[in-house]
Amino acid sequence: MNKSELIDALAARTELSKATCAKALDAVIDTIVETVAEGETVTLVGFGSFRASGRAAREGKNPKTGAKIMIPQTTVPKFAAGAGFKAKVAGKDE
Structure with a gap:
């Protein structure tokens, strides 16, 4: 499963738009990366x-x-x- 397939799966499970799911996924990933980079x-x-x-x-x-x-x-x-x-x-x- 790649990122776009994950976004499609999230949209199907949550009944949110693909754009909203993409923004949410990007925010989660960015937050994890920034937090781990800070130690x-x-x-x-x-x-x-x-x-x-x-x-x-x-x-x-x-x-x-x-x-x-x-x-x-x-x-x-x-x-x-x-x-x-x-x-x-x-x-x-x-």
């Missing part, structure tokens, strides 16, 4: 948590030449699925 965690109970996580510097290889390179430390977004989401995917939700 805070966003928790949606039953769905999951979004957070920023540090990745240490490490040694890697250039795939073309095989030469060793240093990969600098960085901060990356992480998502951890909630219990309800995990149960539904596993088919255990009743």
